[in-house]
Amino acid sequence: MSAISAEGDGEMDHPAARVDSPVSLATLIAAVAAGDDAAFRQIYDRRASRLYGIALRITRQPPLASDAVQEAFLELWRNASRFDERRGNPDIWLASLVRYRALDMTRRWGREVSDEDVPEAVDDTPDALARMESSSDAAALRVCLDKLEPERRTLLSLAFLDGLSHSELAARLHVPIGSVKSWIRRSLQTLRVCLEGEA
Amino acid sequence: MSGARPETPEELRLLAGEYVLGVLGGAEMRAVGQQATIDPQLARAIAGWERRLGPMLTAVAEVAPPDALWARIQHAKSQVPDGRQGANPAARLASVPSAAARPPAEPAWPRPAAPRRVWPWKAATGVSLAVAVALAAFVGVPSLARRPTVPMPGGRDVALVAVLAQPESRGEPRQDTTAQMASDSGTARLAEPSDTPDPARAAARPAGFLAATWPDGTVLLTAFAPVQVPGGKALELWLQPPDATAPRSLGLLPAAGRQVTLPGVPAPGTVLSVSLEPPGGSPTGAPTGRVVYAGTLRPIRQ
Secondary structure (H helix, E strand, O other), X not given: OOHHHHOOOOOOOOHHHHHOOOOOHHHHHHHHHOOOHHHHHXXXXXXHHHHHXXXXXXXXXXXHHHHHHHHHHHHHHHHHHHHHHHOOOHHHHHHHHXXXXXXXXXXXXXXXXXXXXXXXXXXXXXXXXXXXXXXXXXXXXXXXXXXXXXXXXXXXXXXXXXXOOHHHHHHHHOOOHXXXXXXXXXXXXXXXXXXXXXO | OOOOOOOOHHHHHHHHHHHHHOOOOHHHHHHHHHHHOOOHHHHHHHHHHHHHHHHHHHHOOOOOOOOHHHHHHHHHHHOOOOOOOOOOHHHHHHHHHHHHOOOOOOOOOOOOOXXXXXXXXXXXXXXXXXXXXXXXXXXXXXXXXXXXXXXXXXXXXXXXXXXXXOOOOOOOOOOHHHHHHHHHHOOOOOOOOOOOOOHHHHOOOOEEEEEEEOOOOEEEEEEOOOOOOOOOOEEXXXXXXXXXXXXXXXEEOOOOEEEEEOOOOOOOOOEEEEEEEOOOOOOOOOOXXXXXXXXXXXXXXX
């Protein structure tokens, strides 16, 4: 069967959630669903920097990044009870809350920003993927990414981490948009087959 | 893809992959996000890609958010009207099902139902509004024009609009609340780049932002012309319902404008204002700098 049968199964053991406290992120989210303010604060303390980093990388504008994180946390507060059914991995769920908001804001408002506003910590070097952590999930993805040609890998990184659209990628790489689209699709197919061993 | 749902499972999966990667245009992204709320197969495909690609995010450097962000979130959270903040555990529990019953569009994608055109501008709610709107149409408000035009059920839902203008000019009478804010602001005036078109200059009151609301609580603010914010300052947006005694913060406002999602539709007569604040926003939860733009939300008659 396809990937669909494998999706939505149980919670994945995310290393980041394991090491930083005995209480798992998933447990904290469940507590938030029951209205626990302290758990909400703990999630913020543990993950705000990570989520803000993700949002800032996409929006390049601190006010928009703050807005994306704020809206994501409000969504967490309102809909924490939906976590279990929807996503296995709490980190991926939280990241999704932030990413789609940041992407939406960027599509609406653009990225133009003066140099002084770009925090130094924002890193868009093409091989930023080299910094991926070494958990087993990440290691498997890393192996599969390495099977792509370097340019395709950069394309995926610029899309997923930096939030560039088809047309922005085409402009950045000076290639026709049609090429970008088909490269992306082929890369996605390659990745999925590699990760799931299905043809 | 444009509009039609992909025919084959593989096409659907690729579309989901493009959505999760974030390569689609804004309207397409929203369309897919919205479709996923009613299409379990698409939702599963999206979740699959989030799971596959998610580990890439560990490559992103963590960045400490501004110190004021937690206070902003706390404040915004206290405005969430689901009863959780109450000390009564029963009230909390009761709130959970209602949260769960919300359309699943929200978590992944913020504004599903936000909709349709607010641009039957014919019913002006005031002369200066009509003028400003005509100017906005002339200059073009691209991010508004790009909104998908999804018809709302019961199209007579009230949409509210406001022109946020510099409060020191007295072009038209305004509500007490606005006048009060304006009186604090003295001769507030934002420096404006001399080489940018300023359609508002022709209007009775120099306008900074156009605000429009949708029945799902979405409020969209768009700058009429580029607003130059003085160095070391940030714009912060405030909302004050007609029956409230103080404005509450809706967060920082980028110079181009932004979108805010409120828990509900603001009441007509609600005042939106913009103040100059330190970079992280007001440290006190109330405006500390001068109010540079303010306006009152009024319904558009259809």
